[in-house]
Amino acid sequence: xxxxxxxxxxxxxxxxxxxxxxxxxxxxxxxxxxxxxxxxxxxxxxxxxxxxxxxxxxxxxxxxxxxxxxxxxxxxxxxxxxxxxxxxxxxxxxxxxxxxxxxxxxxxxxxxxxxxxxxxxxxxxxxxxxxxxxxxxxxxxxxxxxxxxxxxxxxxxxxxxxxxxxxxxxxxxxxxxxxxxx
Numbered sequence: 001x002x003x004x005x006x007x008x009x010x011x012x013x014x015x016x017x018x019x020x021x022x023x024x025x026x027x028x029x030x031x032x033x034x035x036x037x038x039x040x041x042x043x044x045x046x047x048x049x050x051x052x053x054x055x056x057x058x059x060x061x062x063x064x065x066x067x068x069x070x071x072x073x074x075x076x077x078x079x080x081x082x083x084x085x086x087x088x089x090x091x092x093x094x095x096x097x098x099x100x101x102x103x104x105x106x107x108x109x110x111x112x113x114x115x116x117x118x119x120x121x122x123x124x125x126x127x128x129x130x131x132x133x134x135x136x137x138x139x140x141x142x143x144x145x146x147x148x149x150x151x152x153x154x155x156x157x158x159x160x161x162x163x164x165x166x167x168x169x170x171x172x173x174x175x176x177x178x179x180x181x182x
Contacts, residue, residue: 013159016167017152024148026084026109026179029120033128034137037102039094047092054102057132058087058171064127066173069112079177084109087168088155101135104168105155110178117142 035057037050066074066082073081086107094100111120121140129136143151158166 012164013156016159016164017156020086020107020152020156020167021149023084023086023107023109023174023179024152027086027107027143027148027151028111029108029117030141030143030151031106031108031124032103032139033106033124034101034103034135036135037091038098038100039092039102040098040100041095050102051089051092054089054104054134055168055171057134058104058168061124061127061132061134062087062171062173064131065124068123068127069115077177078173079175081178082173082175083111084175084179085171085173087171088158088166089168090155090158090166092166093158093161093163105151107151107155110175 035054037054039047039050042050062085065085069083070081084107088105089102090105091100091102108120115123117140121138124140125136125138128134128138156166
């Protein structure tokens with residue numbers, strides 16, 4: 001029975017990876033955003049509450065980021081005027097490491113081409129730190145050529161070990177009209 005469960009979890013992890021890999025050609029930036037939450041010596045109910053609160057904080061930061069990038073158009077035309085935004089959450093299973101915080105790996109795309117990576121970081125920091133009140137520990141980069149698949153593997157590594165809830169589906173946004181306009 002346990003073997004069957006493990007096979008199904010692996011199948012689900014593979015399906016999640018395939019779905020995110022399909023968006024890989026649109027990913028232009030990668031963010032690691034640390035939070036104030038830690039799983040170290042916490043009970044399952046506390047981790048669930050922290051995860052829920054962090055997802056709410058990410059939703060708030062994402063909506064702020066959308067508005068900063070595209071103004072009110074982000075709400076009026078979400079399939080066209082929103083960034084590609086695929087978050088995965090790590091650190092919720094780190095019971096033994098007191099230094100490992102919950103953090104998001106976020107894959108971005110469909111950003112205004114006039115923005116530099118540093119300007120995107122400033123906007124994201126404003127939304128994550130000032131508006132969502134999370135930790136000012138943010139890394140952002142453009143993926144090097146032919147490394148997007150590696151970044152997706154990295155962001156989904158907890159899924160490979162059975163934590164298929166690491167993909168924050170509720171905070172994912174894919175602006176299909178914008179991506180299919182090319």
